[in-house]
Amino acid sequence: MADTMAASTTARARARGGRRLSAFLPGAPQLAAGRWGAGGLALLVWLGCLWVLVARLARVVEALGGSWDERLALATLVAALATVWGWSWWDAGRAEGPRRVGVSQWDLAVRAFSKNRTAVAGLMVIVVLYLIALLTPLLAPHDPALQGDLISERYVGLSGAHPLGTDQFARDVLSRLLYGARISLLIGFVSVGISVTIGTLLGAIAGFMGGILDGIIMRVVDMVISFPQLVLLITIIALFEPSIFLIVAVLGLTLWPGTARIVRGEVLTLREREFVQAATALGYSKRRIILRHLIPNALAPVIVAATLGIGNTIVLEAGLSFLGLGVQPPTPSWGTMVADGRNVLLNAWWLSTFPGLAIVFTVLSFNLVGDGLRDALDPRLRS
Amino acid sequence: MTQHEAAGAAKSAAKSAAKSAASSAATAAANSAAPSAAQSAARSAANSAAQSTEVEPLLAVRDLRAWFLTDQGVAKAVDGISFAVREGETLGIVGESGCGKTVTSLAILGLLPNPPARLMDGSSVSFRGQELVGAEEKRLRALRGNEISMIFQEPMSSLNPVFTVGDQIAETLRLHRRMDRKAAHGEAVRLLDEVGIPEPGRRVDEYPHQLSGGMRQRVMIAMAIACAPKLLIADEPTTALDVTIQAQILELLAELRRAHGMAVMLITHDLGVVAEVCDRVIVMYAGQIVESGTVEDIFVRPAHPYTRGLLASLPSVGTPGRRLASIPGTVPSPLHWPEGCRFRARCPSAGEGCERAQELVALGDGRAARCWRVGT
Numbered sequence: 001m002a003d004t005m006a007a008s009t010t011a012r013a014r015a016r017g018g019r020r021l022s023a024f025l026p027g028a029p030q031l032a033a034g035r036w037g038a039g040g041l042a043l044l045v046w047l048g049c050l051w052v053l054v055a056r057l058a059r060v061v062e063a064l065g066g067s068w069d070e071r072l073a074l075a076t077l078v079a080a081l082a083t084v085w086g087w088s089w090w091d092a093g094r095a096e097g098p099r100r101v102g103v104s105q106w107d108l109a110v111r112a113f114s115k116n117r118t119a120v121a122g123l124m125v126i127v128v129l130y131l132i133a134l135l136t137p138l139l140a141p142h143d144p145a146l147q148g149d150l151i152s153e154r155y156v157g158l159s160g161a162h163p164l165g166t167d168q169f170a171r172d173v174l175s176r177l178l179y180g181a182r183i184s185l186l187i188g189f190v191s192v193g194i195s196v197t198i199g200t201l202l203g204a205i206a207g208f209m210g211g212i213l214d215g216i217i218m219r220v221v222d223m224v225i226s227f228p229q230l231v232l233l234i235t236i237i238a239l240f241e242p243s244i245f246l247i248v249a250v251l252g253l254t255l256w257p258g259t260a261r262i263v264r265g266e267v268l269t270l271r272e273r274e275f276v277q278a279a280t281a282l283g284y285s286k287r288r289i290i291l292r293h294l295i296p297n298a299l300a301p302v303i304v305a306a307t308l309g310i311g312n313t314i315v316l317e318a319g320l321s322f323l324g325l326g327v328q329p330p331t332p333s334w335g336t337m338v339a340d341g342r343n344v345l346l347n348a349w350w351l352s353t354f355p356g357l358a359i360v361f362t363v364l365s366f367n368l369v370g371d372g373l374r375d376a377l378d379p380r381l382r383s
Numbered sequence: 384m385t386q387h388e389a390a391g392a393a394k395s396a397a398k399s400a401a402k403s404a405a406s407s408a409a410t411a412a413a414n415s416a417a418p419s420a421a422q423s424a425a426r427s428a429a430n431s432a433a434q435s436t437e438v439e440p441l442l443a444v445r446d447l448r449a450w451f452l453t454d455q456g457v458a459k460a461v462d463g464i465s466f467a468v469r470e471g472e473t474l475g476i477v478g479e480s481g482c483g484k485t486v487t488s489l490a491i492l493g494l495l496p497n498p499p500a501r502l503m504d505g506s507s508v509s510f511r512g513q514e515l516v517g518a519e520e521k522r523l524r525a526l527r528g529n530e531i532s533m534i535f536q537e538p539m540s541s542l543n544p545v546f547t548v549g550d551q552i553a554e555t556l557r558l559h560r561r562m563d564r565k566a567a568h569g570e571a572v573r574l575l576d577e578v579g580i581p582e583p584g585r586r587v588d589e590y591p592h593q594l595s596g597g598m599r600q601r602v603m604i605a606m607a608i609a610c611a612p613k614l615l616i617a618d619e620p621t622t623a624l625d626v627t628i629q630a631q632i633l634e635l636l637a638e639l640r641r642a643h644g645m646a647v648m649l650i651t652h653d654l655g656v657v658a659e660v661c662d663r664v665i666v667m668y669a670g671q672i673v674e675s676g677t678v679e680d681i682f683v684r685p686a687h688p689y690t691r692g693l694l695a696s697l698p699s700v701g702t703p704g705r706r707l708a709s710i711p712g713t714v715p716s717p718l719h720w721p722e723g724c725r726f727r728a729r730c731p732s733a734g735e736g737c738e739r740a741q742e743l744v745a746l747g748d749g750r751a752a753r754c755w756r757v758g759t
Contacts, residue, residue, distance in 0.1 A: 102547050102588040274541040280494055281535075282528030282555050282606065292554075296545045 018092035026088030037120035038091075041127060042084045048131070049081050056138050069137050076134040109300075112376040119372020122365040129362060133182040142172035144179040145330040158350060165350040167340060176332035177354055183333045184362065187248055187317045188310040194252030196306045199259025204290050204298065206260065207267030218264070221257040229254055230319075237325045244327055247320065251313055262305055266298035300377035304370050311366030318359050334359050440467035441646050442491070442510050442531075442614055448503040449483075449490045451717070458717040460486040460500075462670035468614060473640060473647045475661035475678075477654060477693070481714045483670040484650045488616045491515070492531060493523045511613070529559040532607035536619040538599035542591035548575070548602045549587030552609055559610045574605040579635060597628035601635065608639055615640075616648045621656060633660050654697055658682060663749070666690050669725035670717060672743060676750035686752035688730045724754070732756070 018029035027042030053060060060077070063070040113119060132139065141162075147169045158165050164173040206217040236250050270276060271294065279289050320326035321335025329336060334355040341351025449461040461483040468474050476484050489495050491508050493515060508515040510531065515523065527533075535541045543551055552574055553567035562570065568587070575583035578601040591599055600620060607615055617636065621629035637660050640647050649661060657664055657678065664681045666674040666689065674687040685691045695708040712729040715721055721728060723738040730737065741753045 102590050103593060104547075104590050105545060105592070274535050274537050275543045277494070278533075278535055278541045278603070278606075279543070280527070281492060281533040283524040283526065283559065284528075284554075285524060288558075293543050297543070 019089060022085075022088040022092040026084045028088075029092045030088065035114070037114050037117075037124070041124045042088055044124065044128065045080055045131065046084045048128070049077055049084075049135075052077060052135060052138055053081075059138050063138060066137075073135050073137040076131070077138065080131060109373075109376045113372055116372040116375060118368050119376075122368030122372065125361065125365040126369060129181060129365070130185055132178065133185045136178045136182055140172075140175040140178045142175040144171060144176045144332050147171055164354050165348065167337075167348075167351050168344070173337075173350060173354060176337060177334075177358060180332040180334045180337060180355060181358065181362075183244065183327050183331065184314050184317060184359070187244065187251065188314040188366075191248045191251035191255065191313050192306050192309045194248070195255035195309070196259050196302060198252075199256035200263050200295060200298070200302055202256070203260035203263025204267050204295050207264040208271055208286065208290050208294060214264075217260070221260050224254060225257045227254075233316075233320060234323075234325055237320070242325060242328050244331075247317060247326060251316065255309065255313065258309070259302055259305060262301050263295075263298050266301060267294050270294055270297050301374075304374045304377060307366055307370035307373055311363040311370070314359065314363055314366070439512060441470045442468040442508070442648075444487075444491065445507040445509070447487065447490060447506045447508065449486050449495060449506070450501055450503055451499045452501060453499055453718075456718045459670050459720060460717045461490060462720070464665075464667070464670075464672050466665055466672065466675065468646050468648055470613070471640070471644050471646055472662045473637070473649060473660055475657040475664040476648065476650045476667060477652060477657055477664060478667035479652060479714050481717070482667045483717075484652075484667055485618055487667075488533065488618050488648065488650055491616065492527055492533060493518070493520075494527075525559075528555055528607070528612075529610045530612050531614045531616065532610070532612040533616040533618065534600070534603045534607045534620050536622050538596050538603055538623060541603050542599055544591055547588050547590055548594070552587075552602070552606050555606055555609045570609070571605075574609055575602070578602070578605045578608075578639075579631075580605075596624055597631065600624060600628075600632055604632075604635065604639070608643065608645070611643055612645055614646045614648065616650070618650045619652070620649075622651070622653070629656070630659075636660065654682075654693060666693070669714060669720050671725065671753060672751070673726065673754070674750075674752040676746075676748070680748070680750050686746060686750065686757045687726075687754050688732055689726050690752075692729075692731075 021029045021032075025043060026046045027039040027044075030039030031043060033039070060074060063074040066074075154166065154168055162172050162174065164177060167173055167176070202217050202221075206214040232254060233250055237246065240246055276289060276293060279293050284293070317326055317333070318335030318338065321333040322339040324336075324339070326335055327333040337355035338352045338359070341348065341353075341355075345352055444467070445465045447461055447464050448459070451458040451460055464483075464487065466474070476487065478484050486495065486500075490500075490502060490506075491510075495502070502516050506516050510526070515526070542548065546554075549568060549571045552571035553562075553564070556562045556567040556570055557564070560567075572583045572587050575586055580586050580598060580601055586594070586598075591602070594602065600623075604620075615636075620636070621632050624632060633656060636647060636649075639645070647660075649656070651657060661678050663677050664675065665672050666681065666687065668689050674681065674685070674690045676686075680686075681690060682694065685694055689710070692708070692710040696710065698707055699705075710729055715725070715728070722740075724730070724733070724741045727733045727737045736755050739755065741755060743751045743753045744755070744757050745751045746757060
């Protein structure tokens with residue numbers, strides 16, 4: 001009895017100390033507790049955002065009355081700071097408190113995932129990348145479309161004014177790289193979001209209903225898959241004015257068959273499980289069974305496929321842009337930037353190298369996270 | 384297992400009072416008719432014996448034929464069965480695997496996948512006077528889980544792994560009883576308590592994989608009785624559980640039946656379970672009813688050779704060291720039921736007369752058996 005009281009007192013004292021620390025350095029108490037993934041990410045985001053706030057104070061103030069993406073960046077900055085601070089405060093105080101009773105499959109997956117170091121590192125990179133993409137208007141040293149003096153400022157190497165040099169129009173490569181991140185990440189995220197939504201719904205309907213509906217949906221899947229995707233993309237883009245919206249739409253509407261097949265396969269096995277039969281016996285409608293009972297159970301492989309899919313889509317978009325069919329100049333995109341630099345690779349190596357590296361690291365991160373999720377979500381692979 | 388027989392016999396004394404003029408009509412018909420006409424008279428009497436009892440039964444199944452139209456041919460999984468479940472009683476349906484027990488229960492709720500399954504013309508399932516065969520899906524949905532519930536054999540996979548057990552019980556209540564989130568959650572806790580789960584306030588937020596098999600079956604039962612159904616169909620509810628848990632679950636079912644006045648249709652291949660909890664028993668073989676009667680009829684005076692075979696294959700404390708008897712062979716495929724008596728190939732007393740298709744012969748007091756010998 002005395003032991004437990006003493007233990008709980010020290011626990012409370014430790015929680016109080018953790019809170020005090022978390023008030024200044026969110027993430028630090030978690031880091032000290034050995035949770036380097038969550039703690040490190042929180043600390044990184046906290047310090048990074050603070051740095052933006054201090055180093056770009058003038059622009060932050062300007063952003064208050066600025067354009068919508070400047071205000072979005074500002075909102076992101078505030079939200080990121082508040083989230084990190086609040087989470088750390090809550091988490092540090094909770095550390096020794098009573099845990100929730102229910103341990104869901106997701107909780108188990110999160111635990112398994114957080115033990116996978118490379119995957120957690122990948123996730124950290126992705127979170128930071130998305131933050132950077134959103135904060136770009138505050139971060140970028142120059143306007144990405146601003147042309148410098150075409151005589152003296154073309155192909156300037158790495159320097160103080162232009163940390164990653166300038167391109168053939170004397171534009172700042174770093175700024176273009178940052179703005180390019182927005183395009184790549186946006187296209188990756190939105191088009192995969194569209195394709196996963198369509199694929200999951202159609203796959204679940206096909207798998208559960210079977211019969212004619214299954215036949216129709218899966219034949220459409222076969223049709224979309226059998227069409228050479230690049231040719232389809234190039235044709236559609238050649239017919240219409242290329243734009244970000246068009247690329248997102250085309251990618252979103254051509255990538256769903258993969259998800260549909262995965263979900264259909266899952267649902268085919270799930271619907272034979274007794275809980276689906278039990279749900280029918282309890283008088284649940286087909287719609288309720290599909291949405292509430294089948295899809296949540298089929299989601300694990302979809303999440304993995306979606307994560308890997310974002311990486312693939314980023315590569316695909318870079319490829320399209322490289323061919324000049326993607327995002328049109330002067331909007332910067334990583335693929336266009338690599339293409340722009342390929343003729344002058346020997347003289348101005350920084351033009352292609354940095355966007356190329358950005359693509360590699362981004363896609364690598366998504367693949368690492370995807371692999372980590374696959375291991376974490378599959379109970380058979382969980383150690 | 385062995386005391387079941389004794390228990391069944393003991394219980395029978397108390398129950399024999401309860402069964403009454405149930406089928407005095409059938410008795411009279413069988414007794415008064417001339418021997419030659421006895422069979423045909425008994426036949427028609429037997430068909431109506433189950434329904435002509437008392438008032439309207441809770442559930443009346445008439446000439447149910449559930450056939451599966453497959454590429455290999457027509458599988459007559461359930462081939463013309465009739466029975467009734469009265470309010471508040473426990474009806475046992477026994478038989479080996481593959482004799483049509485589960486198909487029967489799924490057919491009652493309209494849960495057979497169509498295609499390949501089809502309820503043939505003339506099949507009728509009437510619940511409190513409402514015809515369920517051919518009823519609109521919407522009406523059946525309103526009935527399922529609400530007035531007729533079902534629990535399944537495998538508690539390990541009968542619960543949705545991604546939701547807490549409380550959420551799953553609450554979902555039924557919210558759907559059928561239109562309860563709000565908070566009320567449904569409170570009711571879920573109460574139900575968990577009622578089915579004997581310790582610390583229901585804590586367990587309600589746990590996920591199925593955190594519970595043992597017995598606990599999960601209790602949760603399933605809680606879901607099934609959440610809306611106070613009039614009929615609970617339990618399809619081998621204890622088969623997947625170990626023996627001590629089996630007894631607890633059966634006791635729980637009996638308790639709930641008494642408390643809520645619901646009827647229970649217990650499907651099992653375990654005669655011990657039947658002896659313990661059932662009032663009346665139907666023995667199924669090859670898609671047909673081969674014998675029906677009260678528990679003591681079946682256990683003390685089995686009329687059909689198949690029932691006798693099932694009873695003989697029960698281990699007994701009285702005669703230790705004896706090899707257990709078994710029924711030779713297996714249930715034939717529903718694609719090709721044998722001609723004549725379907726049990727003939729496995730029947731120890733098969734002989735002349737068995738090549739004819741057998742009719743259900745009424746034996747009085749609601750008893751019936753599908754064997755020409757019993758009538759003569």
